[in-house]
Amino acid sequence: MKQLKAIIKRNIKLYFKDKALFFTSLITPMILLVLYSTFLGKTYENSFRFSLEAAGASASDKLINGCVAAQLISSLLAVICVTVAFTSNMLMVQDKITGAKSDLIMTSVKNRTLAIGYFVANLFSTLIVCGAAAVVGLVYMYISGWYMTFSDVMFLLLDVILLSLFGSALSSIINFFVSSNGQMSAVGTIISAGYGFICGAYMPISQFSEGLQKFISFLPGTYATSLIRNHTMRGVFEKMSNLNFPKEVIEGIKDSVDCNLYFFEERVSISSMFIILIVSIAVLLAIYISMGALLKRKVKS
């Protein structure tokens, strides 16, 4: 336990003292927030207005803005919980490159302890950055149009925690195989550019081809995005319902922004989404921890 505490303390200190690592993690959500609000905001707004007008309904600017902000922030949080986890987990790769990992191993610390140490420290750093981003996001939504309840906010924070856990576990597994600057940069680029698409954050999954939708429905990240979106937008849909918007219109919007997700035509409930995410985290963590043990056996043989 003392060893685990020492390794976690070291990793967290290194993360916050390494300005390049810290600011790279921090700048990702900031850039995404600016890009989303500048470019995507208007597109989302027009899309909502068009959908409502087509259905013969009309909504106040506040409701439209609240709806757009909720979608933007949910997309932002869905992406950064994973990309920030990958960025902050670069420490694990840097330790291999600088030889620090060889030095840590010489202390006869167990590989499992080292692996858990990297994971916990990474999770902590990711939660700090993503938690701050969530607060900024909530402020943005409050200014744009607030429809969330206390329980929505709590569920949103739970989603951020779960997705950060998922991102940390996934990045730990992938970074386990990364051992050079070139590979590190390639992984960073692929994740930054690709994850937002395959989790349905940059573009709703409903707009993808059927085959791609089926493929994406097997990825746990998709359900995490949907969970966040459901919790940020629930209040908006409730308001629409109170304003007597046709149920079909509300369900149509839910389908179009991936609040409703389907697995082979079967609608996935919120509780199932939670189960999928939690099971995925458990499986990824089990794989990661056992990889450390396998490595030890390989060196011994």
Added chain:
Amino acid sequence: MKNVIEIEHLSKSFSEVKAVDDLSFRVKEGELFAFLGVNGAGKSTTISIMCGQLSKDSGNVKIGGADLDKELDNVRRNLGVVFQNSVLDKKLSVIDNLECRSALYGIKKSKFKSRLDELAELLDFGNLMNRTVGKLSGGQRRRIDIARALIHQPKILILDEPTTGLDPQTRKLLWDAVTQMRKDNNMTVFLTTHYMEEAADADYVVILDSGKIAAEGTPLMLKNTYTGDYITLYDVNENDVKNLGLPFVNINGSYRISVPDTASATELIIKNPELFKDYEIIKGKMDDVFLSVTGKNLTGGAAK
């Protein structure tokens, strides 16, 4: 003296390249053991295997009585390693680095503090405690590397080219500290170096070439076997030296004559007493041994 390192028939290949080829040697407790070879000779591969960081293809390794295959944790606990390049966390302070490593060894905070004081005095880094490692000079960082390797009081200190690139003053400080540690704790030092004058002070030397032992013995044995002696003559003229019929070189007006061994030198002096009024006899150097054994010069690690 008992053996503290026992390596038998150790082999390791990378694809077609045999990095270590049926290597066997022993290191005695308290010894300064020099492990020499040009880059690629197999030194670092052997050290990585000894530290349990690289798997071996075959052979047995015992360190401090612990079998590498069965008691890896005990092997590692017996070793303190100063790697070729500093592996400490450059963004953290000296004390943060040492405290973290100490905690990973399971050393209690109070014991760590007393050990830190001992090492700070020995290696003279008391004033560097709160400095960031990345901002230290090469010599200062090397001192902290050694402190880190010694923090858990290992039986064996592995120094992998510890003084490369350091100024003479820092090299002296480091060697004085290591000598003190050996004297006080009977610590074994396993050294790889490109400085032959450091190897000349070793108790035992192994010269590695292409993964195999090319020569081994005490520095004296190696010098006697692989090099001759040199007699430097002063205040003589060149023709008299030529008449001796031995190879010589003119060094700023003095003449250095090569003889096969000390007995030959003695014989030469007795035969030519009129010539040998002002002279000195020195044995060949470890550089000459290395050149003779491997056919390569060991200068900054590059074979020449």
